[in-house]
Amino acid sequence: MNLPEMLQYGFMQRALMAGVIVGALTAAIGTYVVLRGMAFLGAGISHAAFGGVALGYYLGLNPSAVAIIFCVLVSWAIAVTGRLTRLKSDVPIGVFFAATMSFGAIIINLIKEYNVDLFGYLFGNILAVSKVDLIITASLGVILMFLVFIFYHQFLYITFDSQMARVSGIPVVAMDMLLLSMISVAIVISIKVVGIILVSALLVAPSATVMGWVRNFKALMAFSILVGVLSSLGGIVISYYLNTPSGATIVLLLTLTFLTSSILLKIKKG
Amino acid sequence: MSERVVELKDVWVRFDGISVLEGVNLEVEEGDFMGIVGPNGAGKTTLLRIIVGLIRPDEGYVRVFGREPWKLGELRSLVGYIPQRHEAERFFPITVYEVVALGRIHRRRWARRLSGDDRRKIEEALREMGMLEHAGKLFGELSGGQQQRVLLARALAQEPRLLILDEPTSGIDQPSQENFYSLLSRLHDMGMTIIMVSHDIGAITDRVTKIACLNRKLYMHGCPADVMKSEKLNRLYGMNVFLLTHEGREERK
Numbered sequence: 001m002n003l004p005e006m007l008q009y010g011f012m013q014r015a016l017m018a019g020v021i022v023g024a025l026t027a028a029i030g031t032y033v034v035l036r037g038m039a040f041l042g043a044g045i046s047h048a049a050f051g052g053v054a055l056g057y058y059l060g061l062n063p064s065a066v067a068i069i070f071c072v073l074v075s076w077a078i079a080v081t082g083r084l085t086r087l088k089s090d091v092p093i094g095v096f097f098a099a100t101m102s103f104g105a106i107i108i109n110l111i112k113e114y115n116v117d118l119f120g121y122l123f124g125n126i127l128a129v130s131k132v133d134l135i136i137t138a139s140l141g142v143i144l145m146f147l148v149f150i151f152y153h154q155f156l157y158i159t160f161d162s163q164m165a166r167v168s169g170i171p172v173v174a175m176d177m178l179l180l181s182m183i184s185v186a187i188v189i190s191i192k193v194v195g196i197i198l199v200s201a202l203l204v205a206p207s208a209t210v211m212g213w214v215r216n217f218k219a220l221m222a223f224s225i226l227v228g229v230l231s232s233l234g235g236i237v238i239s240y241y242l243n244t245p246s247g248a249t250i251v252l253l254l255t256l257t258f259l260t261s262s263i264l265l266k267i268k269k270g
Numbered sequence: 271m272s273e274r275v276v277e278l279k280d281v282w283v284r285f286d287g288i289s290v291l292e293g294v295n296l297e298v299e300e301g302d303f304m305g306i307v308g309p310n311g312a313g314k315t316t317l318l319r320i321i322v323g324l325i326r327p328d329e330g331y332v333r334v335f336g337r338e339p340w341k342l343g344e345l346r347s348l349v350g351y352i353p354q355r356h357e358a359e360r361f362f363p364i365t366v367y368e369v370v371a372l373g374r375i376h377r378r379r380w381a382r383r384l385s386g387d388d389r390r391k392i393e394e395a396l397r398e399m400g401m402l403e404h405a406g407k408l409f410g411e412l413s414g415g416q417q418q419r420v421l422l423a424r425a426l427a428q429e430p431r432l433l434i435l436d437e438p439t440s441g442i443d444q445p446s447q448e449n450f451y452s453l454l455s456r457l458h459d460m461g462m463t464i465i466m467v468s469h470d471i472g473a474i475t476d477r478v479t480k481i482a483c484l485n486r487k488l489y490m491h492g493c494p495a496d497v498m499k500s501e502k503l504n505r506l507y508g509m510n511v512f513l514l515t516h517e518g519r520e521e522r523k
Contacts, residue, residue: 156372157372160369161353164353168346211361214363215365
């Protein structure tokens with residue numbers, strides 16, 4: 001089967017479009033996640049999505065919408081708990097990570113008519129991207145990219161030095177909450193493509209791949225987006241031909257790209 | 271009469287019930303170059319963080335340019351702050367130019383591009399600090415002394431009237447320290463008000479016009495020559511203090 005034939009299928013068209021949006025979005029937001037050492041937070045929030053999806057099903061509401069609200073609240077709770085307890089940030093993440101998964105497991109158990117595609121949510125199900133999903137993904141993607149663009153200088157300043165940024169008049173706490181919300185939304189809209197368990201790789205791997213090769217922040221963001229988009233598209237195409245799960249294929253392709261980049265960088269720098 | 275830039279009256283700060291600052295009074299007038307010295311854990315950084323509005327005191331009166339520092343509003347750009355040595359990640363992808371451009375952020379709300387005026391101020395600040403030829407380099411690749419000069423350029427790019435520096439030369443080699451202090455002296459000569467914290471009394475007494483000695487309480491506050499002759503200096507550090515000045519004089523207090 002050749003490539004144009006593959007594109008004749010509506011589900012593949014939607015999958016590829018969703019892959020482009022999700023790949024670009026997570027890579028752009030992921031630059032801040034990587035530079036601020038928030039990779040574990042990404043994993044924590046994505047696992048919280050399991051609780052949100054389960055709650056959505058239990059309440060009979062849209063699981064993705066409920067997961068967005070749930071993840072935003074959990075990300076804020078992680079930040080507030082960290083501030084109140086003055087513990088290192090990975091401690092509240094570790095607690096909420098397990099707690100939200102446990103919450104999801106209990107809620108799933110309460111659902112009487114069990115027809116939830118659990119495996120699809122955990123590892124992604126590209127076939128499940130409907131037209132409505134694509135419209136929602138595109139709309140939220142545009143809003144998030146607009147926020148990334150509008151607050152470019154503020155996020156960069158906070159990432160470089162949050163103290164100096166605060167003294168310069170940037171509302172650092174509010175901006176942090178906004179960034180957490182943006183990470184949460186990006187994670188939830190990526191779940192259908194790569195799944196809850198794998199989504200944090202989309203946030204981290206593109207910038208980790210590019211870092212070390214670029215000499216300014218704009219280049220980091222631009223090339224991370226390129227890596228994110230190409231890996232998503234490449235992963236979906238490969239998964240189509242090899243008949244492998246698309247989410248896992250995207251993540252393994254990203255990992256391969258990251259490892260190759262790291263080795264080449266090591267060779268280049270000696 | 272010079273304008274009072276910073277004023278603290280009976281300022282108390284406690285962390286978890288433990289006093290960090292006890293009844294501190296301090297005045298800094300326009301054009302002053304004030305050094306704040308004291309041993310480690312004396313509350314020096316806390317004092318600076320109050321002045322820049324990062325911490326609110328539990329008690330007391332604080333004014334910077336006549337306003338509470340956490341309500342400075344548009345006057346915030348008048349305060350340039352360099353916190354304790356910034357350990358930049360080596361691969362953090364930000365150039366020297368981009369770091370200095372952050373100093374213009376208060377004039378660049380949202381995603382506005384740099385204006386011609388912004389670019390002029392950034393280049394002026396880089397030239398002033400002798401870093402213009404390094405503008406395209408990665409910040410993380412510079413030496414500690416060069417990084418501090420870039421951060422100073424960032425502060426200057428925002429056109430401040432008050433510069434606040436927290437241990438700006440710690441971890442920097444001696445020639446770079448000398449170079450940095452000379453830059454500060456030049457800025458002071460040009461009319462900049464400067465407050466600088468250091469645990470190294472000898473290094474700053476020759477540079478500053480006023481000195482304050484802090485160890486939770488503010489022990490002394492005045493001209494360096496008078497303060498350095500005071501017996502209270504020994505009480506501040508809890509031991510006899512040997513003062514090494516930059517002229518190579520050694521004076522036992």
